[in-house]
Amino acid sequence: MNHVQQPELAEAAREADIATPRKATRIRYYMLGLILFATILNFVDRSCIGILAPFISKDLTLDKVQMGQIFAAFGLTYAFALIPGGIIADVLGSRIAYAFSLITWSLATMTQGLASGFNMLFGSRLAIGALEAPAFPSNARAVTMWFPTSERGFATSVYVMGQYIGTPLFTGLILWMANGFGWRSAFYLTGGAGVLFGILWYFWYRDPLNHRSANAAELKHIREGGGLVGKKERDRFDWKNALRLLKHRQILAICLGKFCNNAILVFFTTWFMTYLVEERQMTMIKVGIFQALPFLGATAGILLAGFFSDYFIRRGYSMSAARKAPLIIGTLLGSSILLVNFVTSNELIIAILTVSFFAQGVGSSSWAAVSEIAPRQYIGLTSSITSLAANIAGVTTPIMIGYILHATGQFFWALNMMGIMCLIGAFAYSFLLGPLSRIEMD
Numbered sequence: 001m002n003h004v005q006q007p008e009l010a011e012a013a014r015e016a017d018i019a020t021p022r023k024a025t026r027i028r029y030y031m032l033g034l035i036l037f038a039t040i041l042n043f044v045d046r047s048c049i050g051i052l053a054p055f056i057s058k059d060l061t062l063d064k065v066q067m068g069q070i071f072a073a074f075g076l077t078y079a080f081a082l083i084p085g086g087i088i089a090d091v092l093g094s095r096i097a098y099a100f101s102l103i104t105w106s107l108a109t110m111t112q113g114l115a116s117g118f119n120m121l122f123g124s125r126l127a128i129g130a131l132e133a134p135a136f137p138s139n140a141r142a143v144t145m146w147f148p149t150s151e152r153g154f155a156t157s158v159y160v161m162g163q164y165i166g167t168p169l170f171t172g173l174i175l176w177m178a179n180g181f182g183w184r185s186a187f188y189l190t191g192g193a194g195v196l197f198g199i200l201w202y203f204w205y206r207d208p209l210n211h212r213s214a215n216a217a218e219l220k221h222i223r224e225g226g227g228l229v230g231k232k233e234r235d236r237f238d239w240k241n242a243l244r245l246l247k248h249r250q251i252l253a254i255c256l257g258k259f260c261n262n263a264i265l266v267f268f269t270t271w272f273m274t275y276l277v278e279e280r281q282m283t284m285i286k287v288g289i290f291q292a293l294p295f296l297g298a299t300a301g302i303l304l305a306g307f308f309s310d311y312f313i314r315r316g317y318s319m320s321a322a323r324k325a326p327l328i329i330g331t332l333l334g335s336s337i338l339l340v341n342f343v344t345s346n347e348l349i350i351a352i353l354t355v356s357f358f359a360q361g362v363g364s365s366s367w368a369a370v371s372e373i374a375p376r377q378y379i380g381l382t383s384s385i386t387s388l389a390a391n392i393a394g395v396t397t398p399i400m401i402g403y404i405l406h407a408t409g410q411f412f413w414a415l416n417m418m419g420i421m422c423l424i425g426a427f428a429y430s431f432l433l434g435p436l437s438r439i440e441m442d
Helices: 007-017 027-059 062-116 118-132 135-146 149-181 182-202 215-225 239-247 248-270 272-279 284-290 292-314 319-342 348-364 365-372 378-409 412-432
Strands: none
Touching: 027 062, 027 118, 027 135, 027 149, 027 182, 027 215, 027 248, 027 272, 062 118, 062 135, 062 182, 062 248, 062 319, 062 378, 135 149, 135 215, 135 365, 135 378, 149 182, 149 284, 149 292, 149 319, 149 348, 149 365, 239 248, 239 378, 239 412, 248 292, 248 319, 248 365, 248 378, 272 348, 272 378, 284 348, 292 319, 292 412, 319 348, 319 365, 319 412, 348 412, 365 378, 378 412
16 A cells, blocks of 8 residues: 555545544654754754864864855855745645755755865855755644644744754764864764755655544644644645735734844854854863753743743633744843843853843744744745745854954954844834734635
8 A cells, every 4th residue: 555645535534534533643743753853953964063163264274254154155045045945845845845955955064074165165055055945944834734723832842942952962972073083074974864864754754644644533633723734735836925925014023033033043053152262262171061051041942932832822812922922022031142241250151141042942933923824825935934034144143243253353242233133023023013813815
């Protein structure tokens, strides 16, 4: 029997079976585990260069401006490939789009280990950015299909957690590889892991109607809770309707908020290691410990945001209030990064940065809000548009910090810039966003 059933036949078979009461399966959590691990690999490959920056800049004699440009290269192509990436996710489905993205970006990650200078490293980062673009639209699409509204905040938080938890999990291994075998070996290791998992993803992932282990009771639970379980595998794409998304206030407000919140994430995944080594004069042993703490804080932030958001929905609060509260609280608290410039103790600085990055994690629950407002036929595209806005910060932030460091030799104004961005994000979520509701498009 063919493993992949036609969606219509699969749904009919399960509807016939639903007359016999059975306990709902929980295949959606197995799918969520696959999405989480894919996201961990996504961000390890994306941020590995930030961990290795002190080694790379010394070995290839690259200055701060050049390193800022290399950091930004990823964001340049990633940002502008997100809309095509969302279209790919909507047209091909999460299974094929993610498998292709995983395998190709991982191969590009490995090419960084071959770099002999600025140009090749810059080119590799451009390629990684473009090839990672379908990943988060595929995540949003899969979670919207597999999870009802009351569970979607938690599910979103779990996979977004992958962008934080990978760094504390892999930093020690990456630094050990760099010290023992050279910085190039770390790229071969992380890239190779991604290629392997991309193949496994293709064979393991299925959308709800195509997964023969998900029974009728689970599909009913997802569907009646607002999950788009009956969504067809492929959608027709219409540029005219897609452009109409940009006229909606909800989309524009989330775009601004995500841009501001993402600037903090970009700082931690690019310049943070350099900040600890050069400005705070920490040894590699201390860096290995202290560098992980803010990422663990951010992991806790995104999980708590998702948990409480879903909890308040189950308690009868409006979906809009439950999804917006973490965004406002997170961006406001994230501005605590401004306090770093007024203390001298390394331990206290790490504590403040951990609180700020915790708050950024809370604010990253905007992915759940995007899942709630996206038109049913344009889930991938909507997540791509909002991600495009967020990842423009991935281009501007590392370049601006690079020039600030080149001009001043310190991180004072760079950290001030991060705090101001958080305050702007809080304004967008508080006063521009308005009530959340799913956008309907003919």
